Amino acid sequence: MTRRSNGATGVRPIAHHSLVDRVTDELHRAILNGDLAPGSTVSIVDLCERFDISHIPVREALRRLESEGVISLRPGRSALVATVTVEELRNIYQLRKLIEGDLCLRAGAAITEERLQDAEDALAEYIGIEREPAALAAKHHAFHEAMLLDEIGPADAHVLRLLWKASDRYLHLLMADLDHQPETQEARIEEHRALLDLARAGKVTELRDAWVAHLQSTENALADALTVRDETV
Numbered sequence: 001m002t003r004r005s006n007g008a009t010g011v012r013p014i015a016h017h018s019l020v021d022r023v024t025d026e027l028h029r030a031i032l033n034g035d036l037a038p039g040s041t042v043s044i045v046d047l048c049e050r051f052d053i054s055h056i057p058v059r060e061a062l063r064r065l066e067s068e069g070v071i072s073l074r075p076g077r078s079a080l081v082a083t084v085t086v087e088e089l090r091n092i093y094q095l096r097k098l099i100e101g102d103l104c105l106r107a108g109a110a111i112t113e114e115r116l117q118d119a120e121d122a123l124a125e126y127i128g129i130e131r132e133p134a135a136l137a138a139k140h141h142a143f144h145e146a147m148l149l150d151e152i153g154p155a156d157a158h159v160l161r162l163l164w165k166a167s168d169r170y171l172h173l174l175m176a177d178l179d180h181q182p183e184t185q186e187a188r189i190e191e192h193r194a195l196l197d198l199a200r201a202g203k204v205t206e207l208r209d210a211w212v213a214h215l216q217s218t219e220n221a222l223a224d225a226l227t228v229r230d231e232t233v
Helices: 014-031 044-052 055-067 084-109 111-130 133-151 153-177 184-198 205-231
Strands: 040-043 070-075 078-081
Touching: 014 044, 014 153, 040 044, 044 055, 055 070, 078 133, 084 133, 084 153, 084 205, 111 133, 111 184, 133 153, 133 184, 153 205, 184 205
Parallel strands: none
Antiparallel strands: 040 078, 070 078
């Protein structure tokens, strides 16, 4: 994909008091929705002027995003927004399938009615909200987290957060190309209902297999959408 410089285009001004957290959040938002396009160069000087703050919180925010793999700091006063590729998407989901599959086996063996109800509530909210990427991703993760919560340790939580953020980026960028047909949307909802049914029935191995198949289905849909997107650029 061709690299192009768009400076701070699409990044909204924020106030002095926002500091590092607010700068990080704003840059993350701009990267997720494509205002800072994959492969583009971001000028630190431009960001400082846009935010009307010094370079220190901007650099710290960029370092945080670099640790998430969405920004690469370059020598001097610029950073590069990471590209999106089918290969990287496959790598992200391969790790998700391994980690979440293992957690699913452990959590499914002793899942409580409270956790199942939390997942049911998250699914109901997921079904009822608008097809806006950030909201959909939040409720989708809430469902997955509720099912796995009792087995998620600190290290698991850290890795899952990075992987979920990485996969969210693809969802945000490709949302316009995904699941427009009602039957496709319903099929995805049914995948989640099936996970709940298997958990309630205590079918732990089948739950793990269905969970991994659900992730594989999402991976394939995103990969297909990304391939079409790249072919039309």
